[in-house]
Amino acid sequence: MQNASSPEPLLKVRGLTAGFDAGPVLFGIDLEVEPAALVALVGANGAGKSTLLGVLSGLVPAAGGKISLAGADVTNERAESLVRKGVAHVPQGRRLFGTMSVEKNLLLGAYLRRDREIRDDMTRVLDHFPALKDKLPREAGTLSGGEQQMVAIGRGMMARPKLLMIDELSLGLAPKVVDHLIEVVREINREGTALILVEQDVLVALDAADRAYVLQNGKVALSGPAGEVKNDPGVRKAYLGL
């Protein structure tokens, strides 16, 4: 079964295809995420990154292929079942409930949980994002963009995920705020949560990640250690504009 030399990947995707009425988007994606890995997923707009996250979190049906979570087949399981099994998704554009309090938004992340440790996890989230401590009663929509992203990530953490997927962390945020959020994301990762980071700021993602996958027209065009991907001439030209 499992041994130290070949640990079972937390997430294993084989030959995944998916699409919408307008046509197919993903064509045979292979991808693996080891436990506690930090994986960057990069590519042009329209390459299929958000669709892939959608399939992995049960929001978009897979047309073919297989998704395994800790060795068990979870292909086309419902979103709530995947959340229970440890997959949390922080969607692009944060998607908070703007007129609800910050605290309620965070607690929604623990909606499916019945254990007694929800408050402990709330404390953990606030330790990571101390800026939210005195804003718990505020309406989430009144927070700055950076603070809203903190709530969105915190909401994901409240599901106590094994795998946290963050779509466009840097969108519309000041450079200093992006740096801070990336630091926190790395802390969360060091505490044992695996992460998939989808980013348009490719340099930010590749500097933070262990491994990287480059998606191009719905296929994996390149994958490997993030440092190697960053130095790949094609990536430098097509995504970094160097």
Next chain:
Amino acid sequence: MSAETKPQLELRQVTKRFGGVAAVDGVTFEVAKGDIVGIIGPNGAGKTTLLNCISGLYRLDGGDIRWDGASISGMAPHRVARLGIGRTFQIVRPFGSMTVRENAAIGALFGSAEARRKPKEAFEIADEVLELVGLAAKAGHPVSTLTIPDRKRLEVARAVATKPHLLLLDEVMAGLNNVEIDQALDMIRKVHATGVTVLLIEHVMRVIIGVCRRAIVLDFGQVLAEGEPDVVLRDERVIQAYLGERYAKRLKS
């Protein structure tokens, strides 16, 4: 004396409060005709609020905004648009079931400085503008099929179709990667080359360095720094408040 030295847009002590908070707090600057100026600053610094003040969406609580020497404070947004101040919005809201060309024509029909245009003329302007922003090949496509970079282009096209003298751009590069940004910069240069003054908000420094002649940094609703991008981005106060150390290092290397 000479008309050339008079600023096209002039902000004097512009102030906008929400409840007790001054989102924009005594902002003063000028934009000369033909300039490209970038506004940067932390989230919540008042950048979009300032754009909303200029385009007439918000009524000022203090100060004055002048256009070609005359006050436009308190003027309704559609009248500001007809003076020749066009703008884009951060969250794009195109008419999804209409074509790209129809969306662009709407800008020409309703934002025009002249008397109402006929639909035929509006479509001619739409075609011109779509050519300029690089969307001509997709003119007949429904907007719902556009990718994010193309939606941003269309947002610019709709604003340019109003035939503005000044174009206000609110984060039209957000969510684009570096190569897509470079293509969008080309588009902005082309629009600017037709004689349009540009005032833009961005968090992407590649944009500020790439096209702006001047950068204005807002922090807590006030002007923290102003000047050439190269100088402003090396200002210690700007690094502290906005850029962060990692970016400052990236810039130096």
